């Protein structure tokens with residue numbers, strides 16, 4: 319290929335004057351927690367996600383933890399989860415004393431294999447946690463059918479799927495409750511760690527709001543109805559999130575543009591590209607390709623100045639922390655194979671066409687070797 323070497327980041331973050339001003343206004347207001355910014359962000363983000371209630375938290379992990387407790391997950395309950403996900407989908411279950419039961423993923427979409435979910439149900443199963451991985455919703459109708467049949471709760475892990483759609487419905491509005499993350503790499507960020515629970519169920523929303531605020535029900539300052547946590551979102555971050563939310567629809571289209579371009583440039587090569595289901599609006603938090611010699615390709619791209627990621631190299635059921643607790647052998651051949659082959663390419667809403675071309679050309683050059 320030759321030519322100029324570019325530096326291509328895996329992701330880029332957005333900062334503008336409005337964001338800086340929003341943060342500065344909160345600093346000057348001297349109201350840093352439990353104020354108007356988080357309250358308004360909750361309303362706006364819930365509305366965006368097609369849900370009635372929003373509960374802002376200090377991370378996606380705490381959003382998942384509180385969501386699980388709000389729907390009544392208890393010690394000894396079994397909860398079906400994918401293993402091809404970030405560990406935080408699973409770790410709150412272990413803090414509760416519930417048991418994660420790992421299901422396979424679909425080899426094309428990398429989201430839960432619904433047939434395997436059905437096989438993993440026992441009398442102790444209480445809930446299913448579909449993860450809308452990389453920004454594509456899991457097959458929610460099929461999961462709902464199983465949940466209805468067995469009386470199970472659905473907790474959506476929508477940490478990577480702000481604004482993603484399943485048959486026209488937004489991620490977060492389909493299950494009983496959902497968790498989002500605003501970690502700095504996510505499609506919407508708050509210049510720090512942050513998260514949000516959304517739900518259409520008032521009871522869950524009230525309990526979640528109390529749990530993330532030391533178990534206090536709104537309006538009660540000195541009485542604690544639950545043993546809760548301090549999982550509140552700071553006002554500065556909420557103010558930043560509100561500005562970011564205004565840009566999110568245009569950013570989603572930007573990511574989809576980059577994904578389309580990659581799809582065109584990388585078509586008909588000896589690599590597996592992302593597969594967008596006909597019922598999905600994928601928001602491409604990550605653009606993930608697959609190749610059996612992933613590590614060599616990653617190294618080659620690094621030499622070209624191209625940053626890539628691996629989401630995730632070790633399935634959760636193979637993590638030492640999880641194995642030590644569960645002491646159970648799982649065989650998840652699709653998950654284990656995919657973990658060895660996935661590679662996340664650079665993507666962000668405003669990524670220039672020439673950078674996408676540069677990445678695609680580098681991949682082609684490597685494949686020709």
Ligand SMILES: Cc1ncc(COP(=O)(O)O)c(C=O)c1O
Nearest residue numbers: 377378379404406407477499501
């Ligand atoms: C699928 C998934 N679940 C949970 C989390 C946890 O979110 P956070 O890092 O905000 O705690 C993340 C993001 O890191 C994620 O990608």
